[in-house]
Amino acid sequence: MQEIVLLLVAFGASMLTFFSGFGLGTMLTPAFILFFPPELAVAATAIVHFTNNLFKLVLIGRHTVWSIALKFGIPAILGAYAGARILSMLSASDQVIHFLGFETSGLNLVLGGLILMFALMELLPRLKDFQLSAKWLFPGGVISGFFGGLSGHQGALRSAFLVKLKLSKEQFVATGVVIACIVDTIRISTYATHFDMDQIASMRPLLIMATLAAFGGAMLGKYLLKKITIGLIQNIVGILMIIISILLFLGLI
16 A cells, blocks of 8 residues: 555656645655655655656756756755754754654654655645745755755755746756766765665665656656646645654654
8 A cells, every 4th residue: 555655646746846846855755754754755755856856867967057957956965965964963962852742853743844844835825825035045055955855845945946037837847956966966875975875775665656757747747747737636646745743743754
């Protein structure tokens, strides 16, 4: 059952990234959290996210605006490393926190809070339409990279900065993919030195299947890039993310 859920999420989320500039990490992290410890869920998502973005570079990378990708991506390296280190420290802590009568952990509260925040960005019009001008590219890269390293939620913030730059759909997606690859490279290398990689290795068959499903979603997304809108789907995703964040807060997953 878990394989079917994760494959469907990987396929659908990868397809959605072609319309929104984000989606795979935002949706796949909560799906992995349903079945694995939160820190391993973030690391597993990072691997699928990275390999899928390399594949998307083959599909659409020629449209990359490199001047923007580097201005945003280089400072994102700093943020990604800081976020990944904080995640590793939270995962190493075994302190039990009592929250509303339930036993949970600091990591659950942090990830639950972040998932809730990004769910609200999917649902609330003011947050959904949040945008910042080009002069904020450097701090935007740091902030987006930080949340990418901490929880995998880098795309929504990245899109808020890139959407004001008058890029075509293809340039918007391709430039975002390059930046995401930069962040994923840093955070995966950081996770590898602080997490139990034997547990990650035991997930290899599932990661391969999820990656292949994401490839399929990316191919369909490229085909549908100019033919579809995703407002309803984003609302459904936002509601599901809120439910998962509440379960994390309460220590039920």
